[in-house]
Amino acid sequence: MSHSSTMDEAELSQEGLNGLVKDWSTDKQTYHVPWGKAMMWIFLVSDTFIFSCFLVGYMTVRVSTTDPWPLATEVFALSFFGSDPIPLILIALMTFVLITSSGTMALAVNYGYRRDRKKTVLLMIATAALGATFVGMQAFEWSKLIGYGVRPWGNPWGAPQFGSVFYMVTGFHGLHVSAGVIYLLVVARKVWRGDYEKKGYEIVEITGLYWHFVDLVWVFIFAFFYLL
Amino acid sequence: MAYVPLADQDDAHALHDPQTFVTKYIWSQDHKVIAIQYGGVAIFVGLIALGLSIIMRLQLGFPDTFSFIDPAFYYQAVTMHGMIMVIYLLTALFLGGFGNYLIPLMCGTRDMVFPFLNMLSFWFYLLSVLVLLASFFIPGGPTGAGWTLYAPQSISMGTPGYEGGILFMLISLGIFIVAFTMGGLNYVTTILQARTRGLTLMRLPLSIWGIFTATVLGLFAFPALLVSAIMLGFDLILGTSFFMPAMMELGEQSSYDGGSPILFQHLFWFFGHPEVYIVALPAFGLVSDVISTHARKNIFGYRMMVWAIIAIGGLSFMVWAHHMYVSGMNPYFGFFFATTTLIIAVPTALKVYNWVLTLWQGNIRLNTPMLFAIGFIFTFVHGGLTGLFLGNVIIDIPLADTYFVVAHFHMVMGVSPVLVLFAALYHWYPKVTGRMFNETLGKVHFWCTFLGTYAIYLPMHYLGFLGMPRRYFEMGSTDFVPASAQALNANITLAAIFVAIAQILFFVNIFWSLRNGERASGNPWGATTLEWQTPDTPPKHGNWGEELPSVYRWAYDYSVPGHKQDFIPQNEPGEEYEKTHHTAGGHS
Numbered sequence: 001m002s003h004s005s006t007m008d009e010a011e012l013s014q015e016g017l018n019g020l021v022k023d024w025s026t027d028k029q030t031y032h033v034p035w036g037k038a039m040m041w042i043f044l045v046s047d048t049f050i051f052s053c054f055l056v057g058y059m060t061v062r063v064s065t066t067d068p069w070p071l072a073t074e075v076f077a078l079s080f081f082g083s084d085p086i087p088l089i090l091i092a093l094m095t096f097v098l099i100t101s102s103g104t105m106a107l108a109v110n111y112g113y114r115r116d117r118k119k120t121v122l123l124m125i126a127t128a129a130l131g132a133t134f135v136g137m138q139a140f141e142w143s144k145l146i147g148y149g150v151r152p153w154g155n156p157w158g159a160p161q162f163g164s165v166f167y168m169v170t171g172f173h174g175l176h177v178s179a180g181v182i183y184l185l186v187v188a189r190k191v192w193r194g195d196y197e198k199k200g201y202e203i204v205e206i207t208g209l210y211w212h213f214v215d216l217v218w219v220f221i222f223a224f225f226y227l228l
Numbered sequence: 229m230a231y232v233p234l235a236d237q238d239d240a241h242a243l244h245d246p247q248t249f250v251t252k253y254i255w256s257q258d259h260k261v262i263a264i265q266y267g268g269v270a271i272f273v274g275l276i277a278l279g280l281s282i283i284m285r286l287q288l289g290f291p292d293t294f295s296f297i298d299p300a301f302y303y304q305a306v307t308m309h310g311m312i313m314v315i316y317l318l319t320a321l322f323l324g325g326f327g328n329y330l331i332p333l334m335c336g337t338r339d340m341v342f343p344f345l346n347m348l349s350f351w352f353y354l355l356s357v358l359v360l361l362a363s364f365f366i367p368g369g370p371t372g373a374g375w376t377l378y379a380p381q382s383i384s385m386g387t388p389g390y391e392g393g394i395l396f397m398l399i400s401l402g403i404f405i406v407a408f409t410m411g412g413l414n415y416v417t418t419i420l421q422a423r424t425r426g427l428t429l430m431r432l433p434l435s436i437w438g439i440f441t442a443t444v445l446g447l448f449a450f451p452a453l454l455v456s457a458i459m460l461g462f463d464l465i466l467g468t469s470f471f472m473p474a475m476m477e478l479g480e481q482s483s484y485d486g487g488s489p490i491l492f493q494h495l496f497w498f499f500g501h502p503e504v505y506i507v508a509l510p511a512f513g514l515v516s517d518v519i520s521t522h523a524r525k526n527i528f529g530y531r532m533m534v535w536a537i538i539a540i541g542g543l544s545f546m547v548w549a550h551h552m553y554v555s556g557m558n559p560y561f562g563f564f565f566a567t568t569t570l571i572i573a574v575p576t577a578l579k580v581y582n583w584v585l586t587l588w589q590g591n592i593r594l595n596t597p598m599l600f601a602i603g604f605i606f607t608f609v610h611g612g613l614t615g616l617f618l619g620n621v622i623i624d625i626p627l628a629d630t631y632f633v634v635a636h637f638h639m640v641m642g643v644s645p646v647l648v649l650f651a652a653l654y655h656w657y658p659k660v661t662g663r664m665f666n667e668t669l670g671k672v673h674f675w676c677t678f679l680g681t682y683a684i685y686l687p688m689h690y691l692g693f694l695g696m697p698r699r700y701f702e703m704g705s706t707d708f709v710p711a712s713a714q715a716l717n718a719n720i721t722l723a724a725i726f727v728a729i730a731q732i733l734f735f736v737n738i739f740w741s742l743r744n745g746e747r748a749s750g751n752p753w754g755a756t757t758l759e760w761q762t763p764d765t766p767p768k769h770g771n772w773g774e775e776l777p778s779v780y781r782w783a784y785d786y787s788v789p790g791h792k793q794d795f796i797p798q799n800e801p802g803e804e805y806e807k808t809h810h811t812a813g814g815h816s
Contacts, residue, residue: 025429027779028233030420035341039417042447046409049451053498057459057491061470065486153467153483160485164468168458 034202037209044213047176051217054169055224061161070157072226075145091226094137095218098177101130102215105208112204117191120204124188127211131181138174142167166225173221176214183207234337235425235776257343258769259328262350264660266324270317273357277312278728280305289721291702299701300388303372306699307389308360310375311397314503315404316357318645322510323408323446324353326652327415327439329660333759334436336424336777336799338770340414349414352407356400363389363396371397374699376500379471379492383464385478395464398457405450412443424758426779430534431798433757433783434527437534438513441541442506448545449502456495463487493555497548504641505544509537511648512579515601517783518651519583521755522598523590524794526784528582536575543572553621554628562621569619573612580609591787591794596670600651603678604644611640614689629699632692635685643681650677650734657738658752659759662766663745669737676730683723687716754795757783761797780804 024030031038062069077085108123145166152167154160187207190196196203253261283305287297297305328346332339340346363370372388373381381387382394389397419432419440432440459470463484471492472484520527527533549557549565583605592598614636618624627633650673657665695708703709751760763773777799785796796802 021430022428027426027428027431028235028423030429033421035417035421038421039342039413042416043409043413046413046447046451049448050455053452053455053495057455057470057495060488060491060494061486064488064491065469067486152462153469160469161487164462164466164470168462168468172458 034200034206036206037202040206040209044209047213048217051172051220054172055220058165058169058224061165062159065159065161067159068157069159070155070162072228075148075150075157076141076226078144088226090137090141091222094134094141095222097130097137098134098215098218101127101134102212104130105211109205109208112191112201115197115201117194120201121188121192124184124191124204124207128181128184128188131177131184131211135174135177135181138170138177142170169221169225173214173217176217180211180214183210234422255347257339257347259332259339259343259346260660260767262346263325263327263329265350266328266353267321267326269354269357270321270325273312273361274317274321276361277309277317278731280309280312282725282728284309285721285724287701289718300369300372302701303374303388303699304370304393307372307374307377308364308370312360313642314375314507315401316360318507318641318649319408319446319503320353321649322507322514322645323415323439323443324350324411326435326510326514326656327443328411329656330435330759331415331418331439333762333767333771334433334757335419335422336427336758336772336779337418337422338772338776341418341422342414345410346414349407349411352403352410356403356407359396359400359403363393363400366392366396369393376493376496377460378496379460379463379487379489380473380475380484383460383472384475384482395461398461398464401453401457405454408446408450412447415439415443416447424776424779427758427798430531431779431782433513434516434530434533434537435510435513435757437537438509438511438516441537442509445502445509445541445544446506449499449506451499452495453499456492456499459495460492490552490555493552494549497551498545500551501548502541502544505540507641507645509541511604511645512537514652514655515604515648516583516586517755517757518597518601518648518655519586520784520786521655521753522593522595522601523587524593524754524786525586525590526786528585528588529578530782530784532578533582536578539575540572543568543575547572550619550624553624559621566619566621570616573616573619576612580605580612596665596667596674597651597655599671599674599678600647600654603674604647604651606678607639607647607681608644611636611638611644615640626695627692629697630692631688631696631698634698635688635692638685638688643685647678650674653738655753656759657741658748658765659762660766661742661745662748663741663743664748664752665741665745666737669733673730673733673737676733677727680723680727680730684720684727687720691716751797754793756781756785756795756797758798761799 073087074085076091077087078089079085104123104127108120108127111119111123145163149156150163150166152164155163184207187203191201191204252258256262256265283297284302286294287302328340360370368389368391370389371377371382371393373390373394377394377397383390387394419436423429423432459468462468463470463472467483469484469487471489472482472487473489474485475482516527516533546568547565549561550569553562553565587602614632618627618633618636654665654670657663691713694710694713696703696713703713748765750762750765753760758777758779759767761777762771778801779798780801781796781798781804783798785791785798787794788796
């Protein structure tokens, strides 16, 4: 602390609950992170509430509807070259792709802090490419379901809410992934140009926070929508 | 890499002062200009809401008199009045207006952390207001579903505005939420991360604590509204059945099947109840500062006031279903939500006691802001006590959907926050404009508003006990409502018109004083908080001139014994005094 005259140093090193409050409420800043990072964390908590509301809504309509709920293992099955349909194979692939993209993102953050711009940019582009692959596979899945006659207002197998929730939740998540791909590419371009040489590479981590969040949300959607 | 706090950065990057009229006043990124833009738009839509309430009152007070008020128009007025007041006026003015103006000034920063985002926030807000007002000009008019927009009614045939008004409403709400999120992230990050030297969280003025907690509530509660708006919009446009059960519409089976109307109510009130506190907490904060300043005494129990704000904020997410006692609920849930609701009364009552104890033996200056602040204590206690009635399941059931409820929520979250708004507008007017307002006009405005609102809402409690239902276009012939109730209704309408006209005094005052008011000094009230210590009044771009202020004490050093003045500004160096209560002698 450069201006200790304004704060009592002894006050800051108290123990117990009072010390906890004092540590949290020091002057200047509460968390020793850049503004953008603090803001991203708060935004993500807010976004968590959005997805939670979607999922709670999904659970409620699934319970409240009187028609039978279609079986996920049968609806989301795919056959290759005339084989028997393999349940959830596409979703498994999609999930694998998205989780892998989290790995490349984490590496990009690491290389960003090491100021290895080339590797950072390459890994961010790889992350964006994996994200775009995910969205592409999702579009394929949508087209499949639309081909089977699944619509937001009804489907051939049972409760109309199946289609409504499916398109709404995966669509909203897909929009998040698409936005993330654009965000990644914009930041990657700026990293390439060297815009952050002075400011530091926290921005890569901030982008990464968003990306990991989108992945984490997918895990919940995967579990609640496809597995249950 | 360690991150250097704002207050410790050397001011290397020069302030980009806006040059032209357009960058200075229209596409401005200065938090003070954005605050005034927010405030102006909010007050403008507030006046529309006021006009709509007069239309409702005319119909209720004098049924069969005004041919231009048909049932559809009446319901549209009810709906738009409620939505505008709660969201587009109170939320926008407290957080977008006062939040924007006061956060950087009270925290000793030059601006919000992301000024561009802050500017976008205002323009999205303006867009949402325009979309909302556009619904008055489309075929079928705005929605008349009531501000709660309950499905299935809001999107079923026969409800006014189901052709398009409801869609405009949902889109407008969506845009508002985007605007609020952009602004809200800024407010929270600025308060947490950009305070000046020495300004710890526990030295913040209560205004900032109220605005901060309310913004956090907004960031967590508006998602539920966004989700319910999206789902309701899909039910309307795509024909999904999230909220729509199988039902008959105009004698035919509708295409909806198996949705859950109760789900909409849960989502709506999971937003709707915290929304009450999004409006109330900034009011609590601002009024604390006004009371302490004009009573020349420190706020009683500052720490407890802060914890009470946080406790109310936390509890507000656990009480939403008390709006749904008559929707059909497991009795155990009713028991749970009644209990949490009554627990909220504890921190709230604590705040009221502390305001009163702040006044106790203070050197009270009964000027206009103080009158409004004291008026708030009355109306808030009044509305709070009727809240205890309605929070209990067994008392709520006979009172639900009567005028008792109307009286309750108007007292507690209509009149009370509006009185604080006036207190705050008068209190900070000298800082915003550099001029003093006319004290006499202000006092007349207070007495007309304060007594007038009692003339409106006190009789409504009685009407509610009689069982007069709310939201009815006309009563028709009912056995349980005596004919005298109509006389009471007519009187309420007259009082409402009187209060509405009295608001002209406010506008005359602020516009007249803008040019002709006495020039205000930098700190006319002798207040301690940082916004009164700026080098210029009104503060210039960048707020603080050459160097950011340093803070050495809490925000409430009033009437400290042995000090030459009866206040010590937060940025005055020197010994920090014991935060005890000088007159009552207790340790807070």
